Amino acid sequence: MRRALRWRYLTEVAISVASSLLLLLTLVRPDWIEVVFAADPDGGSGELEWTLVAVLLVVVLGSSALAWREWRRPAEDAAS
Numbered sequence: 001m002r003r004a005l006r007w008r009y010l011t012e013v014a015i016s017v018a019s020s021l022l023l024l025l026t027l028v029r030p031d032w033i034e035v036v037f038a039a040d041p042d043g044g045s046g047e048l049e050w051t052l053v054a055v056l057l058v059v060v061l062g063s064s065a066l067a068w069r070e071w072r073r074p075a076e077d078a079a080s
Contacts, residue, residue, distance in 0.1 A: 012067035016060055023056040 025032055030049040034040050042048040 006070060009067055009070040012063045012070060016063040016067060019056050019059040019063065023053060023060060026053050026056065 026049055030046060033048065033052070
């Protein structure tokens, strides 16, 4: 049986994927912010990059959990 994907689920997955990519990019190449924006907001200390990693990790975990909950919802509704 085909599962109808809700727009909410797709949005949560898109946010999770985009955040994951930015998280990996920041871990692999922490100076991408300076390169893209031509600015050094933390003065080279790396504090901004680690803060971004922490925030993105929370976003990835949160959006993944919400997407999983949304994915499981039709199966739970049908079983009730």
